[in-house]
Amino acid sequence: MKSLADTDEIKSRLDVVEIVSERVQLQRAGRNYKANCPFHNEKTPSFIVDPSRQSWRCFGQCASGGDVFSFIMKIDGLEFGDALRMLAQRAGVEVTFKEDTPDRDDFFAINGVALKFYMEALLSDEGISARNYLDQRGLGDNIRQKFGIGYSPKGKSSLKAHLAFHDIDLDKAVECGLLNRTGDGTTRDFFWGRLMFPIHNRTGQVAGFGARSLDDSMPKYINTSATPIFDKSRILYGFHIARDAIRKADEGVIVEGYMDVIAAHEHGYENVVASMGTAVTTEQVRQLRNLAASYVLALDQDEAGQEATLRSLESSWRIFNESTRGKSDPLFSAGPIKLKVLSLPEGKDPDEFIRSGNGEWEKVVASAAHVIDYLIPVVAGRFDVRSPGGKGMVVNALAPLFRSMDPFDMEDYLNKLANELESTPEVVRAALQSAPRPKANARNPKGNDRFRASADGLSPDSKINEATNDTKLDEYALSLIFGKPGLRFIASKISSEYFRRPEDRELFTLWESGGAVLEDEFTNALDPLLKDRYDFISSLELVPATDREAETDLEVCLKRLERRLLHEHRDSLISAQESGHPPSSELQDSLTKLDRKIRETYETVETPTRTT
Ligand SMILES: [Zn+2]
Numbered sequence: 325m326k327s328l329a330d331t332d333e334i335k336s337r338l339d340v341v342e343i344v345s346e347r348v349q350l351q352r353a354g355r356n357y358k359a360n361c362p363f364h365n366e367k368t369p370s371f372i373v374d375p376s377r378q379s380w381r382c383f384g385q386c387a388s389g390g391d392v393f394s395f396i397m398k399i400d401g402l403e404f405g406d407a408l409r410m411l412a413q414r415a416g417v418e419v420t421f422k423e424d425t426p427d428r429d430d431f432f433a434i435n436g437v438a439l440k441f442y443m444e445a446l447l448s449d450e451g452i453s454a455r456n457y458l459d460q461r462g463l464g465d466n467i468r469q470k471f472g473i474g475y476s477p478k479g480k481s482s483l484k485a486h487l488a489f490h491d492i493d494l495d496k497a498v499e500c501g502l503l504n505r506t507g508d509g510t511t512r513d514f515f516w517g518r519l520m521f522p523i524h525n526r527t528g529q530v531a532g533f534g535a536r537s538l539d540d541s542m543p544k545y546i547n548t549s550a551t552p553i554f555d556k557s558r559i560l561y562g563f564h565i566a567r568d569a570i571r572k573a574d575e576g577v578i579v580e581g582y583m584d585v586i587a588a589h590e591h592g593y594e595n596v597v598a599s600m601g602t603a604v605t606t607e608q609v610r611q612l613r614n615l616a617a618s619y620v621l622a623l624d625q626d627e628a629g630q631e632a633t634l635r636s637l638e639s640s641w642r643i644f645n646e647s648t649r650g651k652s653d654p655l656f657s658a659g660p661i662k663l664k665v666l667s668l669p670e671g672k673d674p675d676e677f678i679r680s681g682n683g684e685w686e687k688v689v690a691s692a693a694h695v696i697d698y699l700i701p702v703v704a705g706r707f708d709v710r711s712p713g714g715k716g717m718v719v720n721a722l723a724p725l726f727r728s729m730d731p732f733d734m735e736d737y738l739n740k741l742a743n744e745l746e747s748t749p750e751v752v753r754a755a756l757q758s759a760p761r762p763k764a765n766a767r768n769p770k771g772n773d774r775f776r777a778s779a780d781g782l783s784p785d786s787k788i789n790e791a792t793n794d795t796k797l798d799e800y801a802l803s804l805i806f807g808k809p810g811l812r813f814i815a816s817k818i819s820s821e822y823f824r825r826p827e828d829r830e831l832f833t834l835w836e837s838g839g840a841v842l843e844d845e846f847t848n849a850l851d852p853l854l855k856d857r858y859d860f861i862s863s864l865e866l867v868p869a870t871d872r873e874a875e876t877d878l879e880v881c882l883k884r885l886e887r888r889l890l891h892e893h894r895d896s897l898i899s900a901q902e903s904g905h906p907p908s909s910e911l912q913d914s915l916t917k918l919d920r921k922i923r924e925t926y927e928t929v930e931t932p933t934r935t936t
Pocket residue numbers: 361362363364371382383384385386387
């Protein structure tokens with residue numbers, strides 16, 4: 325099992341205390357270390373690093389934790405593959421990655437040469453039209469440097485000549501999207517006579533370029549087409565510059581265009597990124613979700629923009645729900661993420677508000693509507709509410725959002741929806757309750773033995789009894805989850821933290837957020853290391869013969885995984901206390917809550933007398 329060896333090897337060579345202490349000031353606390361949590365604001369430290377377990381956890385508002393991988397992912401806003409790459413390098417462990425083609429580094433290097441070329445051309449005689457445009461927009465030298473703004477000369481072979489002079493393989497420059505091949509097989513510059521914006525990936529490498537015309541030539545904006553290193557749907561423009569500001573403001577603003585981002589940063593609003601002119605994708609949202617508690621979508625509100633906003637909300641809702649799941653339970657709550665929509669008057673773009681000064685931009689951002697306030701009229705406007713069944717369709721479309729809402733908030737929105745539909749709150753409530761849902765709730769109340777297949781709650785052939793230590797339990801649970809798509813409704817209630825291994829957590833998170841994608845589609849997108857692990861888990865023999873038995877086994881497994889996690893939390897809390905001091909009331913509070921939760925894991929599926 326190569327994948328197991330890899331992450332184990334990396335973790336064994338790194339010390340979580342050392343890595344965390346580079347970013348956070350730690351102080352000793354008993355056998356552990358404590359600090360003010362770097363992921364939320366607090367005055368008394370509730371962030372604990374446990375060297376014996378090589379783990380960290382925030383026992384305060386975030387109520388999340390993990391190992392060195394999840395710490396780096398969270399604090400740097402990295403995806404699993406990037407965190408792995410960074411930590412592997414640091415640990416001196418070699419791992420292979422999906423994206424590691426031999427040409428990858430070459431492509432970034434070629435883009436780097438092009439970036440310098442365009443930036444110098446901006447200062448040349450021919451660059452005057454571009455400089456005039458930037459002057460008009462009030463964008464000074466500092467911001468031009470910061471965003472690497474440049475100009476592509478009109479010669480149509482200026483960049484080509486420059487690349488050739490630097491001995492660069494022109495075929496690779498074609499693959500990068502910098503040159504294109506004409507009908508007769510010769511190559512020429514892809515961008516010419518345009519203002520150039522380098523587009524950086526999360527780690528700050530130049531992955532591609534966007535370009536704006538400086539005259540009437542159409543289209544006004546073009547960008548690099550898909551290349552091995554440039555995938556528009558995975559990149560947020562300005563992310564590498566805005567990341568720290570988003571974290572600090574605890575809010576990120578997503579706009580549509582490059583110019584909006586640059587203008588915002590020029591005027592000191594540094595928490596602004598752009599979706600690259602399309603709807604926000606799940607990959608883009610995933611990059612943002614760890615950084616802040618609140619996001620504002622500020623897309624155009626013409627018809628195309630409204631469509632993009634709706635699609636963006638779908639992606640966002642799916643991802644943010646991963647983080648807010650179980651929000652009724654403070655121990656597992658990651659804190660609700662607020663999603664707001666900014667409706668600018670038609671024909672106005674963010675740029676105008678940003679540049680007008682007088683705090684106009686702050687005002688419009690602060691006035692952004694809660695996602696439901698935005699959606700009620702928009703969704704109602706998309707159905708014919710006067711036709712038979714029309715109102716029902718509106719209710720069905722909004723039902724998932726209502727279900728995930730705080731009950732007190734719901735009251736308010738029920739009234740709004742009723743008004744919009746010219747109905748009463750009672751009728752709307754009844755319609756919401758009968759709106760179709762994917763599958764019934766699996767958390768059955770006490771005393772209901774719907775999930776008991778046999779006296780001890782296990783199916784007769786269950787593998788659970790032998791799967792008690794190490795990660796066998798994790799593997800069995802995951803093999804059921806991956807192997808039985810019908811059990812998704814159970815799996816969707818748990819946290820990825822239930823699993824011990826970083827790659828298992830990542831696989832679960834990806835699988836869970838992917839919706840009902842085809843298996844091929846899911847596995848093709850995985851890094852080889854994750855794919856190895858997925859293949860291994862999928863190859864485990866699924867013993868339960870019936871879906872019902874599988875369901876019972878999964879319920880039992882998940883209870884045990886939850887219990888294991890809760891016990892680990894308990895140990896970390898206790899060992900963070902100075903010996904000889906009486907426990908604080910906060911500690912006692914937390915322990916009481918944990919003990920209650922631990923007791924609950926024995927209920928419903930297993931009997932309380934059962935021991936593991
Ligand atoms: Zn925290």
